[in-house]
Amino acid sequence: GAVVSQHPSWVICKSGTSVKIECRSLDFQATTMFWYRQFPKQSLMLMATSNEGSKATYEQGVEKDKFLINHASLTLSTLTVTSAHPEDSSFYICSARAGGEQYFGPGTRLTVT
Amino acid sequence: GQQLNQSPQSMFIQEGEDVSMNCTSSSIFNTWLWYKQDPGEGPVLLIALYKAGELTSNGRLTAQFGITRKDSFLNISASIPSDVGIYFCAGREDSNYQLIWGAGTKLIIKP
Numbered sequence: 001g002a003v004v005s006q007h008p009s010w011v012i013c014k015s016g017t018s019v020k021i022e023c024r025s026l027d028f029q030a031t032t033m034f035w036y037r038q039f040p041k042q043s044l045m046l047m048a049t050s051n052e053g054s055k056a057t058y059e060q061g062v063e064k065d066k067f068l069i070n071h072a073s074l075t076l077s078t079l080t081v082t083s084a085h086p087e088d089s090s091f092y093i094c095s096a097r098a099g100g101e102q103y104f105g106p107g108t109r110l111t112v113t
Numbered sequence: 114g115q116q117l118n119q120s121p122q123s124m125f126i127q128e129g130e131d132v133s134m135n136c137t138s139s140s141i142f143n144t145w146l147w148y149k150q151d152p153g154e155g156p157v158l159l160i161a162l163y164k165a166g167e168l169t170s171n172g173r174l175t176a177q178f179g180i181t182r183k184d185s186f187l188n189i190s191a192s193i194p195s196d197v198g199i200y201f202c203a204g205r206e207d208s209n210y211q212l213i214w215g216a217g218t219k220l221i222i223k224p
Contacts, residue, residue: 004155042216043215046212049211093156095155103158104155106153
């Protein structure tokens with residue numbers, strides 16, 4: 001149980017375009033999901049907390065207009081990176097809360113050229 | 114943001130050796146978690162600790178919640194090649210569900 005999937009697993013896009021990443025809880029419902037980004041050889045950095053049916057809560061320094069989060073159902077949250085720049089290239093990981101703990105998706109590798 | 118102090122940063126060990134890593138914090142936590150992350154994958158929860166002094170095992174892994182609630186350790190006994198990866202500790206206060214992360218311990222097994 002507590003399986004979280006992400007799609008796509010990797011994506012390459014051009015500067016200025018937008019990219020959408022999906023996070024799904026496969027065998028449970030999640031009222032709360034989290035979005036992280038991780039740079040090479042570093043720990044996870046929380047970007048935002050996504051709550052079903054309400055606005056996401058962004059961490060300090062994270063631009064909410066650039067990283068759009070939509071948690072439209074109890075099993076799906078999406079992160080859209082708008083007007084992507086090369087510095088947005090990173091590993092994006094979502095997690096969903098089940099039984100009080102966070103279970104993580106496999107991550108999405110974003111490369112902006 | 115706030116981080117836990119996790120050590121060592123990396124470990125080079127022989128297959129079959131025991132491994133020990135730990136995390137310390139200046140804050141008191143009510144939950145300690147240990148995750149393992151393989152390259153290109155998301156973290157996988159290994160052990161969750163909820164009570165000061167708690168000692169919990171998961172196969173060859175053993176973790177303890179420090180009595181002071183400011184530290185935790187993870188031990189791996191008789192390491193095998195598939196143990197390689199990065200191990201992260203994470204702590205949580207009761208006030209919210211946000212996790213505070215350690216910087217990770219990279220485990221490398223020498224051939």
